[in-house]
Amino acid sequence: MSEPDPRFEALLDHVKGSRGFDFTGYKRSSLVRRVEHRMSQIGIDDYADYLDYLEMHHGEFTALFNTILINVTAFFRDPEAWQMLRDEVLPTVLAAKTPTAPLRIWSAGCASGEEAYTLAMVLAELMGITEFRDRVKIYATDVDEEALSQARHGSYSPRDVRGIPKEMLERYFEPVGGRHVFRKDLRRSVIFGRNDLVQDAPISRIDLLLCRNTLMYFNAETQTRILARFHFALADTGVLFLGKAEMLLSHAALFVPIDLRRRIFRKVPRVAVSSGPMFGEAAAVGGSRSAPAALDALRAEALLADPLAQVVVAEDGVVAVVNRQAEFLFGISVRDVGRPFRDLDLSYRPLELRRYIEQAQAERRSIRVPDVAYSRGSEPMVLEVQVIPLVGSGLSVLGVSLAFHDVTDARRLQEELEQANRQLETAYEELQSTNEELETTNEELQSTVEELETTNEELQSTNEELETMNEELRSTNDELHTINDELHDRTGELDQLNEFLDSILTGLRAGVVVLNPELHVQVWNEQAQELWGLRREEALGRHFLNLDIGLPTDRLRPLIRSALADEPGQHELVVKAVNRRGRSIAVRVLGSPLGAREPGVAGVILTMEDVDGVPGSLE
Incomplete structure (x- = not known):
C-alpha cells in the first residue's frame, strides 16, 4: 500500500475541523479519486491549493460533499430483495411483537429519502394505514444535510418515481406542480436526522436496520466499528438489510444470514452474563465464584436494594449501575446498562444532568440540585438530586453517582407552613393594596387627561395636513381645467382642418386615393367612391392592389413604384377600366409622391379621371 500523501491528509483534517465531517475512515482510493474529480x-x-480555495470559498464545501457522498438511491432498488423483505422477513418481525408494540426501523445512509419512503409504503401495505401511523417509527439518517433537506420535503420528479408501481404511486403520492409529494399523514412517521455512522452514537432498540451500499465506501477497520454499533442498535431479534455489494462473511459472531444472496441478516444475541446484569461482566468459564466475586455480588445486591434511587455513570459516559428504586422511579432498567447516558430520557428529564456530571467530574466535588419537579404518571413529586464524583485511589475520576432523594412530603409541609404565614400577611397586604389602588386610580385619571390632550394635538395636526392636501388638490384641479380647455381648443382646430381638407377633396372632379408605403389606403374621396362604387369605410386600411374594382390595379404597380422612389419625370398612365355602372371607360391615373417631415417618401397620391378617348397603344 502506498504511503498517504500528507497534503491530502491535511485537507481531510481541515474538512473535519471546519465542518465536522470525518472522512478518515473512507477507503483512500475512492476518496482520493472523488476529491481530485472535484478539483x-x-x-x-x-491539494494545498485546494485547501486554500476551501478557506476562501465556504460554499465549496457543499460541492465537495456532494461529490464525495454519492447519494445514489431509488425507490424499490433491487426489487427481488424488497420482495423477500416484504413477503418473508417483515411478516416474521411483526409476528414476533405484540399487536400494539411499536416497530422501530433505522434507515442509515438514507440520502434523499427514497429508501425510507419505500419502506413506509411496504409497511403500510402490510399493516394498514391506521396501524402504520400508530405503531411505526422510521428513523432515516445521513451525514449530508442537503440530501436530508430534500428527503424531508418528500417531493420527487416523474423520473425519480419510475420504480414505484402505478397503484402505489396513486395511493401514497400527491401530484403537486408537476412533482410527486409523499402523503403528509404518513410522512410524520418518517423522522430524518443527521447521524455520522463513524462518530455518532447509534439509535437503539431497532427491529429492522437498513444500510444499503454504504459500508462499501469505508475501510475494513471502520466497517468493523460500524457493524459493532449496528449490533448494539438492533434488538435481539433484529434484522440487518444491506446492499448487494456487502457480504459480512467475516462477521459471523455478530450476524447470521437469513438470505445471503439478498444480503439480509439476523443479529446474533450476546450471551447472558452471570455476575449481575448491571455490570455487564462475563462470568468465568467453568468453576465456582471466588470469595472476592461473592463480595462483589453482595455489594451489587445491596446497591440494587437501596431505597434511594441511584444511577452510576462511568467516566466515558456509559451507564454502569441502575438500582431497583431508579428502575421503579424512572422506568429504566438493567437493560440500559452499557448504553450512553445521553441516550436515556433521564439525561435531560426531569432536568439537564449532563452539565452537572461534567461539572462534578471537572471540580471533583459533590453538587446538590434541590427542588426538582418530576411526575411519575399522574403523581407529582419533588426530588433533590446529588451528583457525586467517584474518585479512585490514584485520584482519577472513575465516574459519577447520581442519587435522587424524594423530598415530596418535606416540601409539602414546608409549603403548608408558608401558606399559613401568607394568610396572616394577606389582610395587611389587602389594606395596603386598597390604598395603592386609590393612588393608582388618581394616576390613571391624570394619565387619561394627558392622553386626551395628546389626542387633541394629534387631531389638530391631522386637520392642518388635510387642509394643506385640500389646497393642493384644488390647485391640481385648476391645472387640469386649464389643460382640458387647451385640449378642447386644439380639438376644434383639428376639426376645422379636417373639414377644410374634406371640402377640398370633395370639390375635386377627379378621384383621389392616398396610399402609405405599404400601399394601404389612407384617403378615399367621394369622386373615387362615385367612380368605382366602393364606399370610403370599405376601402380605408385595405391593400390597394387587392381591391376588387373595375380598375386594373396590377397595371398601376410600376407607376406606384416610381412615385414611391421619387423618380424624376411625370408618373402618368391611361388604362381601360369599368366604372361602377359597368360601362367601359378610359382612366388617366397620375401618381405623385407624398412628402414627409423626415427624409424619404411618406406615400403616394393617385389621381384618377375619366377621359373621352383611349389611345390605340393602350391594351
Whole structure:
C-alpha cells in the first residue's frame, strides 16, 4: 500500500475541523479519486491549493460533499430483495411483537429519502394505514444535510418515481406542480436526522436496520466499528438489510444470514452474563465464584436494594449501575446498562444532568440540585438530586453517582407552613393594596387627561395636513381645467382642418386615393367612391392592389413604384377600366409622391379621371 500523501491528509483534517465531517475512515482510493474529480472541475491540481480555495470559498464545501457522498438511491432498488423483505422477513418481525408494540426501523445512509419512503409504503401495505401511523417509527439518517433537506420535503420528479408501481404511486403520492409529494399523514412517521455512522452514537432498540451500499465506501477497520454499533442498535431479534455489494462473511459472531444472496441478516444475541446484569461482566468459564466475586455480588445486591434511587455513570459516559428504586422511579432498567447516558430520557428529564456530571467530574466535588419537579404518571413529586464524583485511589475520576432523594412530603409541609404565614400577611397586604389602588386610580385619571390632550394635538395636526392636501388638490384641479380647455381648443382646430381638407377633396372632379408605403389606403374621396362604387369605410386600411374594382390595379404597380422612389419625370398612365355602372371607360391615373417631415417618401397620391378617348397603344 502506498504511503498517504500528507497534503491530502491535511485537507481531510481541515474538512473535519471546519465542518465536522470525518472522512478518515473512507477507503483512500475512492476518496482520493472523488476529491481530485472535484478539483479538476474547478481547475486545481494541488491539494494545498485546494485547501486554500476551501478557506476562501465556504460554499465549496457543499460541492465537495456532494461529490464525495454519492447519494445514489431509488425507490424499490433491487426489487427481488424488497420482495423477500416484504413477503418473508417483515411478516416474521411483526409476528414476533405484540399487536400494539411499536416497530422501530433505522434507515442509515438514507440520502434523499427514497429508501425510507419505500419502506413506509411496504409497511403500510402490510399493516394498514391506521396501524402504520400508530405503531411505526422510521428513523432515516445521513451525514449530508442537503440530501436530508430534500428527503424531508418528500417531493420527487416523474423520473425519480419510475420504480414505484402505478397503484402505489396513486395511493401514497400527491401530484403537486408537476412533482410527486409523499402523503403528509404518513410522512410524520418518517423522522430524518443527521447521524455520522463513524462518530455518532447509534439509535437503539431497532427491529429492522437498513444500510444499503454504504459500508462499501469505508475501510475494513471502520466497517468493523460500524457493524459493532449496528449490533448494539438492533434488538435481539433484529434484522440487518444491506446492499448487494456487502457480504459480512467475516462477521459471523455478530450476524447470521437469513438470505445471503439478498444480503439480509439476523443479529446474533450476546450471551447472558452471570455476575449481575448491571455490570455487564462475563462470568468465568467453568468453576465456582471466588470469595472476592461473592463480595462483589453482595455489594451489587445491596446497591440494587437501596431505597434511594441511584444511577452510576462511568467516566466515558456509559451507564454502569441502575438500582431497583431508579428502575421503579424512572422506568429504566438493567437493560440500559452499557448504553450512553445521553441516550436515556433521564439525561435531560426531569432536568439537564449532563452539565452537572461534567461539572462534578471537572471540580471533583459533590453538587446538590434541590427542588426538582418530576411526575411519575399522574403523581407529582419533588426530588433533590446529588451528583457525586467517584474518585479512585490514584485520584482519577472513575465516574459519577447520581442519587435522587424524594423530598415530596418535606416540601409539602414546608409549603403548608408558608401558606399559613401568607394568610396572616394577606389582610395587611389587602389594606395596603386598597390604598395603592386609590393612588393608582388618581394616576390613571391624570394619565387619561394627558392622553386626551395628546389626542387633541394629534387631531389638530391631522386637520392642518388635510387642509394643506385640500389646497393642493384644488390647485391640481385648476391645472387640469386649464389643460382640458387647451385640449378642447386644439380639438376644434383639428376639426376645422379636417373639414377644410374634406371640402377640398370633395370639390375635386377627379378621384383621389392616398396610399402609405405599404400601399394601404389612407384617403378615399367621394369622386373615387362615385367612380368605382366602393364606399370610403370599405376601402380605408385595405391593400390597394387587392381591391376588387373595375380598375386594373396590377397595371398601376410600376407607376406606384416610381412615385414611391421619387423618380424624376411625370408618373402618368391611361388604362381601360369599368366604372361602377359597368360601362367601359378610359382612366388617366397620375401618381405623385407624398412628402414627409423626415427624409424619404411618406406615400403616394393617385389621381384618377375619366377621359373621352383611349389611345390605340393602350391594351
